Amino acid sequence: MSEIRFRDVHKRYNSSVPDTIRKVDLDIDRGEFVVFVGPSGCGKSTLLRMVAGLEDITSGELSIKGQRMNETPPSRRGVAMVFQSYALYPHMSVYDNMAFGLKQAKTDTATVEQRVRKASKILQLDPLLKRLPKELSGGQRQRVAIGRAIVREPDVFLFDEPLSNLDASLRVQTRLEIAKLHKDIGTASMIYVTHDQVEAMTLADKIVLLNAGEAVQRDGSVAQCGAPLELYHRPVNKFVAGFIGSPKMNFVEARLSHASGAEAVAKVAEVNVHAAVDASRIAANSAVTLGVRPEHVQIVPNVQGGGANVVAGLVAFLEQLGEASYIYVRLAGGELVTVRENGQTRCSVGNHVHLYFPPHCMHLFDAEGVAAKRTADAEILGQPMVAGMSISRAGAGA
Secondary structure (H helix, E strand, C coil): CEEEEEEEECCCCCCCCCCEEEEEEECCCCCCEEECCCCCCCCCCHHHHHHHHCCCCCCCEEECCCCEECCCHHHHHCCEECCCCCCCCCCCCCCHHHHHHHHHHCCHHHHHHHHHHCCCCCCCHHHCCCHHHHHHHHHHHHHHHHHHHCCCCEEEEEEEECCCCCCHHHHHHHHHHHHHHHHHHHHCEEEECCCHHHHHHHCCEEEEEECCCCCHHHHHCEEECCCCHHHHHCEEEHHHHHCCCCCCCCEEEEEEECCCCCCCEEEEECCEEEEEEEEECCCCCCCCEEEEEECCCEEEECCCCCCCCEEEEEEEEEEEEECEEEEEECCCCCCCEEEEEECCCCCCCEEEEEECCHHHCCCECCCCEEEEEEEECCCCCCCCCCHHHHHHHHHHHC
């Protein structure tokens, strides 16, 4: 049985405005780490607060461990929440902050001591138990806030953007600690809200990407739900493809020449671009959008007479980060294509370059933004082949 179940859950704040949360059907299993992610205003925190009991459900049903929770008060739901702000009592020590909730619940002293010591060991807070919050770093304060949730031994942990107040290095460190916490605890389900897709990709067993705007009313709040690499390699629509991945996926307007159940060919500035997708449901000569991720685009030498999947462009901008370079290439149609290369690049602004789009790395979306099913073998998705070999094969069929 699923630990947490949403069934046709809606949230509406006012009858005169559209639903904030719409048509959510979702199962979260025992011990699963689920991340709610999406753009600002999509309802991530609202959905989390509905689990906590801090927001009412307009319609539908929420259950935890098989029990309906719509009318159950927060204190009886078996959940613990870690907020964006630490919300620590400034006059209390770390130990007393962590023990406060248990003492309020009249828990016996021995149990309080045992749970606080256990949580402090998991979070490496033992040397800090006598300190006040003002004597702690931001990362340490957030660990205390997490420890305060652990001591309650809840069935469900809820995290509402817990790392957003930390600097970059502390975010990485605390993210690793949360991942370790999930592994150490194991049996408790965790729901984590973030706008940071790196957190989503690295922490989640399952990502729930939420829609925003008109798509919520049309398709419901959940754009796609699945394992991180499932959303990365097989997005169901253009919104998911553009949101997951950093830098974001490149999109190039094209026109479909023909398609079979295994491959589609589309025209980009008179160049045939092959894509390993099933676009047979889309009519020939329809406007489509091709997608390819920056790390899969390859800069190649000019091929005599051109070649399939090779598109010309002009280097417009460069970003050199040391371990990687981002090259922004303007195509004839005006699209700006991002290319990621490892290390330093030999390109300069103003260079004419040729870009190769590997067929098995391509995505294709119809005029409504719905993705065509990718047909490449799962083990080679997103693994660019040697450019010369790939061009030769593609060019032979052009």
